[in-house]
Amino acid sequence: MLTLKQIRENPEEVVERLRIKNFDAAGTLASILKLDEERRQLQTSADQKQAELNKRSKEIGALFREKKVDEANRAREEMSRLKEEIKGLHARLHEAEQELEALLVTLPNLPHPSVPPGKGEEDNVEVRRGGSLPELEEDALPHWELGKKYGLIDFETGNKLTGAGFPLFTGLGARLVRALISFFLDEAVAAGYREVLPPLMVNEDSAFATGQLPDKEGQMYKLEADPFYLIPTAEVPVTNIYRNVILDEEQLPVRNTAYTPCFRREAGSYGKDVRGLNRVHQFDKVEIVEIDHPDRSYQTLERMVAHVENLVKKLELPYRIVQLCGGDLSFTSALTYDFEVFAAAQRKWLEVSSVSNFESFQANRLKLRFREKGSKHTRLAHTLNGSALALPRIIAALLENNQSSEGIRIPPALVPYTGFEMIR
């Protein structure tokens, strides 16, 4: 969430920048500023009264030690009124703090100044593209047909086991999944990321800190018996490693990578876009997560983009990178680049990665800070993450683009991992 400092110092700028996200913050901000004022006044008077109580309590202790029992008892009685007052002030203070917090969490992150205005996907700005679009035969099949033809993906049985959107990978299909996971992890480790394997369920504190709660509660699977959520992305556990942590400046950047399955309810999405692997409820993803100094975080973002770009190049997939416009930018993000690969049989661009800088928005909730060299004070760090990469749509594009009468060709970079060059 935004810090009170950001809001207090530049309310007009906050309102203005949130307009880029098509968010009208004027009313909320006015309430926040009023509550903040109230909160500070309450704290000042509560602190003053508490200071008096503390002082008198020490005096009472001294009286007892001097055996002036009567005097001490009289003083004790006088304290009860003061105690009541403090109690009342604290009650009001907590109320104000909670109201304030409730409002603060409704505000999205400020978009970076470079973010173009726009309503949705159609207003995103293409940054560049690479690779070449394959020429397919007239009878080229979409990946869901190819999955069936070569025994790679069994959607029907996945549906029987769990439900729609839970594909069962079989044979070389399952093997291809495993190969891609290993390939992506090896690439990330080679690029300097530390590999971690986190829990697949997180508690409410973790889900809140990275911004899934309360904003996206309906998009996560929640357990019934315990207050846990199935992770929608490794971003959640991996970023939360650093919840309530103060790093030394020399430790930055902190760079982690994790493979995890991801679980998403995808409530509200239906229709032709959800065919096959285009949109599923459980999928595999390798995520890269970084924590860096605010002065460097945009360079870091570019480096992460370069890493992802390298992956799609090695997989020989035609891709394009788009910068999300204000309307398409997520609640928590300041700047996001999406990677899309072209699935040639569907003739569709499929999003396979989202690389974002959250600046201090998550760090503020995480209480993730660092201490600058030579400084006594702590600062909020910047957090960033990106998919590197999400598997299903990569698989969709690989199958569709590399099909021929011979079978499906595996890109050379992947062959050491699959152990086969063709799916026949």
Added chain:
RNA sequence: GGAGAAAUGGCAGAGUGGUCGAAUGCGACGGUCUUGAAAACCGUUGUCCGCCUACCGGCGGACCGGGGGUUCGAAUCCCUCUUUCUCCGCCA
């Protein structure tokens, strides 16, 4: 699952109702000394909130696993949750 013990600053570890934000040791940082280093000595060494301040900083409040309670006063007493350790049981 049962029984018991414990949780204190970066780490180790004292403190069992009142000058305790917390002894002491280690570590780290600054200084003296030294050609340099080590040793020795001196000093500093948490976070958050509020108020004051041009800045250095000052003052007040909170925090001794989390939450709640008793009390004029809680690291210390009570309740509760969590975690860790030991023993027993069960188990991949």
